[in-house]
Amino acid sequence: xxxxxxxxxxxxxxxxxxxxxxxxxxxxxxxxxxxxxxxxxxxxxxxxxxxxxxxxxxxxxxxxxxxxxxxxxxxxxxxxxxxxxxxxxxxxxxxxxxxxxxxxxxxxxxxxxxxxxxxxxxxxxxxxxxxxxxxxxxxxxxxxxxxxxxxxxxxxxxxxxxxxxxxxxxxxxxxxxxxxxxxxxxxxxxxxxxxxxxxxxxxxxxxxxxxxxxxxxxxxxxxxxxxxxxxxxxxxxxxxxxxxxxxxxxxxxxxxxxxxxxxxxxxxxxxxxxxxxxxxxxxxxxxxxxxxxxxxxxxxxxxxxxxxxxxxxxxxxxxxxxxxxxxxxxxxxxxxxxxxxxxxxxxxxxxxxxxxxxxxxxxxxxxxxxxxxxxxxxxxxxxxxxxxxxxxxxxxxxxxxxxxx
Numbered sequence: 001x002x003x004x005x006x007x008x009x010x011x012x013x014x015x016x017x018x019x020x021x022x023x024x025x026x027x028x029x030x031x032x033x034x035x036x037x038x039x040x041x042x043x044x045x046x047x048x049x050x051x052x053x054x055x056x057x058x059x060x061x062x063x064x065x066x067x068x069x070x071x072x073x074x075x076x077x078x079x080x081x082x083x084x085x086x087x088x089x090x091x092x093x094x095x096x097x098x099x100x101x102x103x104x105x106x107x108x109x110x111x112x113x114x115x116x117x118x119x120x121x122x123x124x125x126x127x128x129x130x131x132x133x134x135x136x137x138x139x140x141x142x143x144x145x146x147x148x149x150x151x152x153x154x155x156x157x158x159x160x161x162x163x164x165x166x167x168x169x170x171x172x173x174x175x176x177x178x179x180x181x182x183x184x185x186x187x188x189x190x191x192x193x194x195x196x197x198x199x200x201x202x203x204x205x206x207x208x209x210x211x212x213x214x215x216x217x218x219x220x221x222x223x224x225x226x227x228x229x230x231x232x233x234x235x236x237x238x239x240x241x242x243x244x245x246x247x248x249x250x251x252x253x254x255x256x257x258x259x260x261x262x263x264x265x266x267x268x269x270x271x272x273x274x275x276x277x278x279x280x281x282x283x284x285x286x287x288x289x290x291x292x293x294x295x296x297x298x299x300x301x302x303x304x305x306x307x308x309x310x311x312x313x314x315x316x317x318x319x320x321x322x323x324x325x326x327x328x329x330x331x332x333x334x335x336x337x338x339x340x341x342x343x344x345x346x347x348x349x350x351x352x353x354x355x356x357x358x359x360x361x362x363x364x365x366x367x368x369x370x371x372x373x374x375x376x377x378x379x380x381x382x383x384x385x386x387x388x389x390x391x392x393x394x395x396x397x398x399x400x401x402x403x404x405x
Contacts (some may be wrong), residue, residue, distance in 0.1 A: 016076030078381025132166030
C-alpha cells in the first residue's frame with residue numbers, strides 16, 4: 001500500500017507532496033483509497049462533502065467505530081502526515097481479519113477531504129462541513145490563489161458543490177472515531193516510546209494581515225517619500241516571534257502575497273498570514289493581541305494602512321476522556337496482542353486534526369506514532385518502519401477492543 005501511494009502527487013523537484021484538494025493529485029489519491037476498499041470487499045461511500053468512507057458492516061446499525069485520516073498535503077509536505085493514518089487503518093483491518101476478530105459494531109475507514117487547507121486557506125474543510133462548523137455559504141466563498149472558487153473546483157472534479165453541508169445523520173451513526181497520526185514533534189522520541197495517546201489539541205487560529213501602501217519606482221523614489229508595506233510586515237514577523245517566546249506559544253508567518261510583486265517596484269500590498277497556537281486561550285489571545293498592536297504601530301510609522309482579518313479559529317480540544325482512558329486500558333492490556341505494554345504516554349499537540357473538529361459532535365481520540373526528528377510539513381518528515389508497524393498493531397488492538405464489545 002505504501003509503495004503504491006508514495007508517488008502520487010510527489011513533486012520531482014522538491015521531493016515533497018502537492019496533493020491539493022480537488023486537483024489531479026487529489027483524484028489519484030481518492031482512486032487509490034477506492035481501490036483499497038474494493039480489494040477488501042468494503043462498501044465505498046462518498047458523502048455530500050466529498051469525504052470517502054469504506055464500510056465493513058452497515059453504518060445504519062449505529063454505534064460504528066471509525067478510523068482514518070486524510071491524504072491531502074501542505075505545499076511540499078511529507079509522506080506521513082495524513083497518509084500514515086489511512087494506510088494504517090487498512091492495515092489494521094487486515095490484522096483484525098487475520099485474528100478472526102468478530103465485529104459487534106460496524107467498522108469504517110475514512111479519508112477526509114481538504115484537511116490541510118493548502119488550496120483554499122481553511123483547514124479541515126471536509127470535516128468542518130460535515131460537523132456543521134463551516135456553512136455552505138462561507139464554503140462557496142473560498143477561493144484559491146488562482147481565483148478558482150471551491151464550488152468551481154468541486155464541480156470540475158465531478159462533485160456537486162450545492163450538496164455540501166452539515167451531515168448530522170451520518171455523525172449520529174458513529175460511536176467512536178480514532179485517528180492515528182505521525183507525531184508532529186519529538187515528545188515520543190525524547191521519552192523513548194513508539195506510541196502515544198493524545199490528550200488535547202492546543203487552541204489555534206489563522207489571521208490575515210493586509211498592509212496597504214503605495215506602489216512606486218524602486219530606483220527613483222526617495223526613502224523618505226515611500227509608503228512601503230514590506231517594512232511594517234517584516235517588523236511584524238519579528239514581533240510575532242518575540243510575543244510567542246514571551247507567552248511560551250508559537251507564532252508563524254509562513255505565507256505571503258505581494259502586489260505588484262516586481263523586483264524593481266515598491267509594493268502596494270503585502271498580505272501575510274499568521275498561524276498562532278498556545279496551550280490555552282488566554283495565552284493565544286495575548287500573542288495575537290501583541291502581534292496586532294506591533295503591526296499597527298509599525299504600519300502607522302510608515303504611513304501604511306492595515307487590515308487584520310480572522311480567517312479561522314479553533315478552541316482547545318480535550319479529547320473524550322472516557323474514550324481516551326479506554327484506549328489506554330486496551331493498549332496496556334493488549335500490547336503485541338497479549339503482551340502488556342509497559343507505558344502509554346499521553347501528550348498534547350499544537351497541530352490541528354479532523355479528530356479535533358469531530359470532537360464536538362462524537363467521541364474522538366488520537367494515537368501518535370514516534371517521529372524521530374520531529375520534522376513535519378516537510379519532505380524530510382519520517383517515521384521508522386518498525387514504529388509504523390507498532391502503530392498498526394496498536395490501532396488494531398484499539399479497534400478490536402472497541403468493536404468486540
